[in-house]
Every structure is written in C-alpha cells, then in structure tokens.
Amino acid sequence: MSAARVMGALCFAIAVLLLPACESTPPLSPTQWNAIETRSVQAPRDEVLRAAAAVILDQGYYFTASDQGAGTMTAARVPLVYQDQYRRTGGMRSSAPVDTIAVWVSQISPAESSMRIQLRESGEHIASDERVSAFWNAVQRRLLAKSPPSDPPSRQEGV
C-alpha cells in the first residue's frame, strides 16, 4: 500500500517536471520576429517618426523613452485591470504591469523607411501580424493627411 503511494507521488512529481516541456508552439526565431514586426513605409524617416509618435499618442500610450538620432520610441499604457494597482503603487514609478509599444524607424532610401513595431502586453512579447498592420495603417493614414496637396489643375487663361 505504502509502496503504491510512493509510486503515485513519484509519478505525479515526474508529470509536473515534464509538463513545461509540452509547450505547443516553439519560440519564434529572431528572423521570424523581424518578419512579423517590420513594415516598409514610402516616406522619409523623420516624417515616419513624427507620424508614428502621433499614432502612439492617439492610441493612449505615454512615452517612456525616445531617441531621434536612433529613430526609436518606447511608450506604455496601463491596462484597465491594473489601473487600481498602478494608482496605489506609485503611478508612473509603479511596478504594475503595463502594455508597451516600441517603434524603430530606419531609413532605407531618401523616400523609403523601414518601421519595426514591437508590442508587449503586461510584459509578454506579442506576435500579432494584425496589430502590427493596424499600427502601420494608422501611420500611413497620418502620413497621407500630412502630405502636401497635389498641384491644382492649371487654369486656361482667357476662357
């Protein structure tokens, strides 16, 4: 009887030890992350940076770091479920989990830039093609709104 109990305890312990090895999806490689998070934008680097900064604010994030020279911006926002914890533990200095977005814009050519968008939810790195595309679309909309209007059609004088 006691031997059976010991065996049971052993089996349970082995099962607990082996469970972490049963992850269904393998971690993504750096190349895969790069493919998911990178988009190309037909605009100069500084314009893309300005548009991305505006979209970050539109989406309710606050900036935590930025470097114009490097073309990087990091911003955070507090998820609704953690807002109480955030307020009670020091606000912006609190260790409450936050959602972050990190954007890196680099120049490919004078009229083309590459934009990398990294998303984290409560500290966890998110691989979401749709959300990256949604951010990219918002940046492109901003760029279109900012672009100067095309030349008006020439008027025929004397008509």
Next chain:
Amino acid sequence: MTRRSALLHTTALLALAAPGLLSGCQSDVAYSQSALNSLQTREFNFTIDKTFDACVGSLFDLGYTIRSSDKRGGFVSAVNQGSMLQIKLDQLGPTNTAVRVSTSEGGQTRVDKPLIDAFFNTLERRLLTAERGT
C-alpha cells in the same frame, strides 16, 4: 511499518526536490577585470552609425524593449522581463567600432555569457546582412 513508509515518502520527495533546489544554488563565476572586458567587448569593422543601428535591430530581434537610448553618446539600454542589457559603443576609427555589452538581472549586475554571445551573434549577422544588402 508506518514509520518506514513515511521515511520512504520523505526520501523520495527529497530525491525529487534536490535537482530543483540545487539549480538555485548556481554560483556566479568571478571574472577578472581583463577577462570581463574581453568577454563583454568586441570590435567590428563597421562605422559607429551602422553598428549602432545593428545593435538596435539585434535588441528587437532578441525581444528586448529599448528603455533608454542616446545615439550621439553611443549608449542603449533595453529590458526583457527583468533582464537588462546595456550597450556602449566606442568609435575606434572611421570604420572600426567597439561594442561593450553589460547584462543585469533583477537590478543586479550579472554576467550572462550565453546572452552576451547570443547578442554578439545576432549583431554580427545583422551587420553582415546589411553589408550584403548595400
């Protein structure tokens, strides 16, 4: 009989728990100043501008989020779930840059050799890819 089974129980549980507990007793390797410097620093035959961009790209590739950055000063720091990487770049010549990587965990400086190696490998791959692309 009951005491024997209790003893068996305890022994089995201790035997199972031992590897888990022992892994927590990992002691940090004490590096000399020169060993630490050679472990953390590598030189690349690229401009500081290209090397800095590749460093930022490598941090993104490894899932790190930029916490602070100063391209002019040649400094970047990034975090990923309690682990922090700090990078300092020094221009040694027009096409020669030294990169120093420092790792810390839970606010304490801790030399994480596999992470430093992974970072340098990713950086090297990025620099070589960029070179082929141009």
